[in-house]
Amino acid sequence: MPKVSRIIPILENLLFFWLGLALVLSLAGDRLSIPPILQVLGRAHPLILHFPIVLLLMAVGLLWVSDERLKRAGAQILLVGGNLTGITVVAGLILASEEYEGDALVWHQWLGVASLLLSVLIYFFREKSGKFVRISTGTLALAIILTGHFGANLTHGEDFLLAPIQSKEVDLVTLEEAEVFQHLVQPILEAKCIACHKEGKVKGELRMDQLAGLQKGGKNGPFVVPGDLEKSLLIRRINLPKEEKEHMPPKNKTQLTDEEIEILEAWVAAGASFDQKVTELKAEEPLFQLASNKFTAQKSYSFDPASESTIKDLNNFFRKVNTVFPGSPALEVAYYGSSTFDPSSLKELKKVREQVVKINLNRMPLADVDLGILGDFSNLEELQLNTTGITPTQLSSLEKLQNLRNLALSGNQFDSEVIGALGKLKQVQRLFLWNSGLNEAEKEELKKALPGTMIDFGFDGKGVIYALNPPKIEFETVLFQDSMELILSHPIRTAEIRYTLDGSEPDSLASPIYSNPIWLKKTAQIRTKAFAKDWIGSQTANALLFKKGINPKSYKLAFEPHTRYSAKGATSLFDGIKGKTNHTSGDWLGFTDNPLEIELFLEPDSKAQTLDLSFLFNESAYIFPPESVEIWTGNQSGWQKMPETPSLTATKLEEVRFGVLSYQLPDTDFEKLKIRLKPISKLPAWHPGAGAKGWVFVDEIIIN
Template identity: 50%
Template structure:
């Protein structure tokens, strides 16, 4: 009678030849063979299968390598059986790996891993049969098999985790780059891509035909489109995918991988929005830009400034309604000072800056009347790097005896008339890196002369397209926060100082004639939205820019969510709505309630002394991530136990994909004592035809309800 174990061994030995044949066919016929989907499923089991043969082959190698073990019949038998089972599983693993290799894998690591895996499988099969005939000569092949198995795992780890994954802990940590030397792409953007994206987009594994480990390949983009399009968040593959809801299959990084942090998300978004440049230093960005503000925190500024910071009380004392003093970026000891409000300017106030003479590196006096000011006061600031004196009515005498500030790197004198002697004086400032001379009355020969005298200075004489009318950039809105308790200060600015900024607070679109002109900071005390545009002669008015501001209101007695949000966007559930914490402009930040399959519905009870007259609903809009305005808003109130409809509104729907933004829907409530109020927001159930996801369900995202 045949021994069952002997019969099983015979089957396994014969199967080895089956796996050998199949693996050989798949290896040489990779391009010619078309495989059904079911085999792709088997291929994706490769990472799961590979651990079993590794363990069994290693047991076999150890039991056959050492004479004290292989000379023991029991141990020798265990080693042989481990090799037999391990070789069979290795064969299946190799076949699954060859199938998996057809899916977005390529490169040298893949090639080495494939052949090392084949050699490991063939070698294990060879040693199994060889040990039956010549057990004494088995040591050298066993050592070779162990080495081959290790190399197979090393190249496999390179494919899965990146180049040199195994030895990476032995490499010395990268040296901290000082802020002055940090490159925007190399030291800010690329480390994020390496940490969160490269594992699926590099040599050996190029999902979507996109590689991120090589700059030239990265710029080519993938099969779904360009990686980045300068300034375009909707056409850039990077921002498209990171903004998709986590449930979407194309959301990146995949939901089973480590997600971008809030800081990383904002850095990538602002990088694309600001032009997605692959070259240039971080310090060359405008210091008020969001990208600089975010990224500069990652680097040491010790090499740039060696002076002590000014005290917080000193900075607080210097801040007035006509002067702003602040660090050039968070945590920096270096300060910048800006003046505004021509009517409020007092030349004597410049003496106050003596308190921060060591820390002052950036001084902006644009549009201030300086014709009577002795500019020698500028010599008191030994670390002054940037000076802006645009449209300050400087006289010929002031410019012809302008202080020679050796440490100055940037100077702006636009809107002041320059005489020949003034030109010669400025030409003595050889350390200048940037010089702005728009509308200074220079002729072509004078411009040529100054350019020759300052060959190492980048001089901007302004735009002179006489017959071309171009649109202005939108102004910039600066506010410390969105949600405030008492009053909020809002500032508007534009890089071209000759522009006029007009704004509205009543919801109407600003125009160039009747809308208020911005001249000094605006203080608001109620919720609303500011809308602003820039205008200038011989220019087309800018696109509108908006920003919402929200006054924190009454907190009701208790709040209940009548419908539950998506598990991935549940924030702090009902507590979110009245916690007076404004959500960031990122739907994955964990501060938003997200609804798609059903309407948002919440109910809150009011105390007897609470009589709100207005209600505000704080929402997030981002069409690229399927987040739209609600198609309908219903607000109901209860008086004396009886319900009535207070508001029924259909907010204006989006007509195109725009940037991510906070919005505020405000409604006036009728007079009366309400016992409770219910708010219901209906998400769009079918995205419009113009949207890339036409027909799919949209989302409503809410973070606050404001009762005032």
């Protein structure tokens, strides 16, 4: 007991020390320089905070009982718990200096200090009155709970506590409703990025939980540069090798999937818009294609379906009534045969007026038809009236259709009178007016009348030269056995398709003209372009196709690949499986500190003639062509080195792509091969990581 009596005064004095230090750090911590050794203490905050919480709550419970011995025990536990609380609060305040900010931090910080202050007050004034003890200990218990709550919000997110009881239903978004950022990009950022870049924890001065923070960027530059993958910090960081310090997400966090990386890259390449709708993208854009795979075109409806017998009765030779997709209550109606069209048949559709969402009346003679009947179709979303002879007066009946989103009026001749009629249809989102007879002034006036509507006036190509789409390359597989048929095609039949098979750029004069299917009998790097009179030549389409080779009898790597990019070891180089464009897919062997050096032992009489090396190139991720390639052939008399040929070189950041280096082997007898690929030792000056080590990524070695 004498020893304990000497310790108690020390602990009592320490309470004031911790409280004073906590107040100093709270009020002036941003102006203090924290030494590294104390930063270690700060990072221990999550490890030590649980024990004082238990002690304080235990002390609160004991101070409420009437037994004097238990109360004394409670006071001693409170003294120890108060000191540990002081250490925890000080550690937390030191940790808060490391890129934490926001309301949650402020509440967590001051509630922690308040808990320490209450502990001190309760300990020294516990004998004053029972009422004081009950009120102060109750307040302390509440402060501890709230401190823990805001701490959990900082670490796990604001919805951490109530997440298990919150609804997990996900709203289905249709392609028509989807927005590029909100529905395609933001969910990726929320799942993989925001934990380290949100209110309360802002690493690199970059906040990603609010739009303004994304647009502002961080201390290392802009988050994204619209249309520029090379300068966009987001794209550079996600493509760095995982073991790089700046790779995002950090290697101990859940990584982005191939699809997520593709979406983010396509979003930046398409302009990194924060308010664009998916339907505003061009159909051929990669981002639209990714979105079309993600979002359903099958909108859900709340109204009841029509009976099957009613739908069956409405179907005949000139009218088809079908569900918009199997199982949907929504119906679409299409009319056929203008010579047999009977306007009175529109009245028959009243039986399903609640269920009809689309009506196609293209080419039906509607010049004198009363379209007032359509005003009863409250759920009608799309109406096609192309080449129907409709007049502006008839369009006034469409004002009642508040759900009308798409209206097609192409092929009808209008004058300025139509502007007033269409200007009242503010609910229409897409309006098609090809060959409508409107002049440029009238078109501009209509645009002003409908500022929220996308109006398509069609294409006028007079005096304008447009670029062709690239040809389509069709083949069965990337790795073929003996030979494979290669088919090139273009939607414009008069377009001339030129191609090369050696990786060189095709031109409109010297390159071969495609006329019949090409039969490949060896590894080929095909590039093809389309040319036509009065058109600009297309962009290049390309494909890298490999002829499967002979498998070596055995092989031996001199150096193991990097542990993170080891695939299935040397076996991966001869398994006939082509890697994906993502270097983290597990199909590639990656080398950076050591070269790829491998010895191959061939079967007798293999008569190897060619050697193809299949690479991945991604300069943004430091993956370059090899700095040098050395090849030896060998037999019982020793090794003979082949003359070195220049390797490929990279001169700028390019898109992720496959590459191949092909070599003609000497016409001599040899039983083994040795290949040595040296990674680039220093990245060039034009690269953001200039001077750093580069990587070589290989997935196949093919011998024929």
